[in-house]
Amino acid sequence: AKAAGRNIVRFFEPEMQARAEMRFMLEAELRHAVEHDELRLYLQPQYDGERCMRGAEALLRWHHPRRGLISPASFIPIAEETGLIVELGDWVLRRACRLLTMPALAESPLRISVNVSPRQFHRIGFIDRVRDILAETGADASRLTFEVTESLVIDKVHQTVATMSELAALGIHFSIDDFGTGYSSLAYLKRLPINELKIDRSFIQDAPTDPNDAALVDAILSIADHLKIAVVAEGVETEAQAAFLASRTPMLYQGYLYCRPEPVEAFIQRVRDTQVS
Ligand code: C2E
Numbered sequence: 001a002k003a004a005g006r007n008i009v010r011f012f013e014p015e016m017q018a019r020a021e022m023r024f025m026l027e028a029e030l031r032h033a034v035e036h037d038e039l040r041l042y043l044q045p046q047y048d049g050e051r052c053m054r055g056a057e058a059l060l061r062w063h064h065p066r067r068g069l070i071s072p073a074s075f076i077p078i079a080e081e082t083g084l085i086v087e088l089g090d091w092v093l094r095r096a097c098r099l100l101t102m103p104a105l106a107e108s109p110l111r112i113s114v115n116v117s118p119r120q121f122h123r124i125g126f127i128d129r130v131r132d133i134l135a136e137t138g139a140d141a142s143r144l145t146f147e148v149t150e151s152l153v154i155d156k157v158h159q160t161v162a163t164m165s166e167l168a169a170l171g172i173h174f175s176i177d178d179f180g181t182g183y184s185s186l187a188y189l190k191r192l193p194i195n196e197l198k199i200d201r202s203f204i205q206d207a208p209t210d211p212n213d214a215a216l217v218d219a220i221l222s223i224a225d226h227l228k229i230a231v232v233a234e235g236v237e238t239e240a241q242a243a244f245l246a247s248r249t250p251m252l253y254q255g256y257l258y259c260r261p262e263p264v265e266a267f268i269q270r271v272r273d274t275q276v277s
């Protein structure tokens with residue numbers, strides 16, 4: 001046991017150090033990325049039951065000069081810890097707002113959803129930042145949705161009620177991301193201006209074959225139905241999942257089955273093509 005213990009220590013130490021170095025390097029490079037135009041906005045469409053596009057989620061990508069395209073899953077947590085998320089968040093919101101004002105989008109009823117992280121949301125001055133960006137871009141706030149997590153909501157309920165209410169008054173919608181994976185408390189749904197729930201991919205995945213997951217999806221749909229909140233199913237990958245969902249109450253669908261996240265230019269072209277047909 002002693003030897004094993006020693007082995008474990010020897011195994012973890014270099015790994016932890018490597019991770020710390022990686023984190024340090026990423027932080028410096030991420031700072032550089034924000035200033036040197038290495039960030040990219042990707043869009044993933046959301047469709048209704050008739051496969052008509054209703055909106056899209058904005059997803060951040062980092063186009064690193066040497067490492068290539070980096071997923072937000074590997075740099076958003078670092079951005080959160082270091083506070084860089086504020087700059088990143090502003091960048092994404094500004095791009096999303098500009099996108100809404102482009103002719104193809106401006107003439108459509110499409111909505112754009114933007115992920116807002118806890119540190120960004122709870123920072124003093126967030127509402128003013130949003131107001132400034134709306135004014136600067138001339139975007140219609142009522143076509144914006146902010147996706148927030150349950151933990152963001154629950155950690156500081158009072159502050160959340162105040163901030164959300166002010167933003168809702170501007171016309172912004174709110175969506176609870178990864179719904180069902182976080183806290184068991186649902187009381188906040190009554191107190192906050194929530195327009196949408198996004199059913200997490202983990203529930204969608206096995207819903208067609210696993211009765212437990214199917215029951216959870218149905219429970220979420222029932223809550224949403226009673227509270228008159230819209231639903232987005234995220235991470236739909238297979239026809240079996242789509243068929244399962246299609247037999248339920250109406251919702252929006254987002255996932256690789258329909259469309260992968262794509263660069264702004266490709267997305268705009270897709271919107272144009274849709275309008276022509
Ligand atoms: P999320 O908000 O839950 O976004 C959905 C993730 O699922 C995206 O990963 C998307 O590309 C992926 N996805 C979509 N359809 C499918 C599917 O059918 N199958 C599978 N396996 N995955 C699918 P992505 O783009 O790598 O983003 C990961 C996470 O990073 C996001 O999870 C979100 O939490 C965060 N993130 C992305 N962009 C931003 C941003 O601008 N700001 C903030 N604060 N967070 C962001």
Ligand code: CA
Pocket residue numbers: 057115147177
């Ligand atoms: Ca999201």
Ligand code: CA
Pocket residue numbers: 177178198200234
């Ligand atoms: Ca999600």
Ligand code: CA
Pocket residue numbers: 178
């Ligand atoms: Ca997720």
